[in-house]
Amino acid sequence: MQIPWTSVKRKSDPTVSIVPNNPENSLSQLRIAVFNDGTNESGTFYINEVGYFTSASGYFEASLILYHPGLPEYDAEYDIVVKNDGVPINSGFTLRANDARVEIQGGKVTVPYSVREQGKDVIVTATSTSGQSSSVIIPSKKWDITFNDDFDGNDLDPTKWSVFEPELSYGSAPSYCARDCYEVSDGTLKLLAKKRETVLNGRTYQYTDGAISTENKFTQSLGCYVSAMRYEPWSGICGGFWLLPEFHGQRQSLFFDGPRSDLGCGEVDIIEWSNIFGDRYCVTEHFWNYNTNQHSDTNHVMASPQPGKMYDGQFHAIGVVITESNSYYYCDEELVGVFEHSYTTLNASGETMYPANNFMLFSYRMGPDNDSNWVGRWNFDDSDFPLKYEVDWCRAYK
Structure with missing residues (x-):
């Protein structure tokens, strides 16, 4: 059974269709009530092909717990839950993918980048034992690279980088940003x-x-x-990888807190790490009221990758995908x-604000x-200097 997207109407306004654009930011599942008694529901309908919902067979249904686009050049992992009559089950079925390169163990699906880079x-x-x-x-996201630096020379590429806020110190910090604050050597x-x-x-x-x-370069x-990147095991000092918006005379926003909001994100901390955080690191989105320029809110999580990654001396890819x-x-x-x-918001005057x-x-x-x-x-002393935060490469994609 298939149902066209355009035939699905809002209950609050039957003249309005629900027409999703993609399964990442629109309606991707549909449940239909059986109105003759008002108590039962059909199985879930899923996006099956462009323009249609399709029903699962009876009450046996599989669903993706969370879609995400994955990092370019890396495999992507997903979790699938299978339900019978709405109850999760762990046996009595098999899982198969349409590409032999996809690995499935239990309910975990690993999509190799060799599949994802094709946009496939x-x-x-x-499939249940009863058939x-x-x-x-x-969905697979195909990426185009827009920025790349492998740090293979003996200095920063001046067309890509410059020292940020040189000779600036914050508050009671015992240090300031020096113009010779970096070294490029041995490919890092x-x-x-x-x-x-x-x-x-x-x-x-x-x-x-x-x-x-x-800034002013890319x-x-x-x-x-x-x-x-990789870190040395110091606390009292923080290594970060951020995004900041172009300034344009006042703080701008990378995106907004909602479709009608006074809050715009003026800083994305992809990672902030110090030894005091152990195996975890800080991920934070900072929001400012764009009318008053007051810092107002944050989205924050202590990211918890596989134990030991922050200490193993290896380079690990730390990144964000912003849709x-x-x-x-x-x-x-x-x-x-x-x-x-x-991505956009309406201000109090009804005007659309753009990032x-x-x-x-x-x-x-x-x-x-x-x-x-x-x-x-501090867990270091003067004999440990210079302290070092090392980056192997940096990339951006669209």
Whole structure:
């Protein structure tokens, strides 16, 4: 049985059709009440092909717990639940995909990047021992690279990077951002914190740290931003990978808190890590009231990739995919966080607010060696300097 999208009407207004555009940000499932007694429901109807819902066979149904686009160049993992009469079951059925390269173990489906890069949608079909079947479609996102730096030279590429806010210090920090805050060698970027006494604006500092960005050199809106990085085991200092919007005279927004909201996201922290966080790291979206320019809210999660990744001395890809309706955060192939948002919003006057383009930023900043430091007390001493936050490559995609 198939039902055209355009024939599905809103109960509150039968003249209005529900016409989804894609399964990521629109209606992707449909349940139909049996109105002659008002108590029963049919099986779930799913998007099966463009323009139609299709019914599962009877009450046996498979569904995708959460769709996500995955990181470019990495496999993507998904979880499928199979239900009989609405109750999850773990046996009495088989799962098969329409491509032999797709791996299925239990209810976990791994779609290799060799499939995803072709833009080929994966269809996983659950078949019961009695012959009932239900299929799930996992859309594949095909990416185009828009920015790439492998740091293969002996200096930063000046067409891509510059020191961010040089000679700037925050609050009670014991350091400031030095113009020579980095090193490019042996195929990697090293952001450096150094022990050295300098005087800046009449104040004596014992340390310098640093940040670089693509501001005024590379920007885009939406898409994927990802970098491979590794950390030394220090607390009291924080290594970050961020997105900030272009300034345009005042703080802009990358996206908004909802379709009618005064809050715009003015900073995306893809990762902030210090040894005090252990196996986890901070993922944060900061929202400002775009009328008052006051910091008002955050979306925040302590990302928890596989244990040991932050300590194993290997480079790991940390990234975000931003769509018009969601932000998906990753560590390698692992999805570690998801937030919803709106790409545009209506302000109080009914005008549509649009986001600005964003640029990428790496930072390695020290805090004071006291309990006010949100990334912990220092676990290093002067003999450990220079401290290093290392980046193997950085990429962006659309």
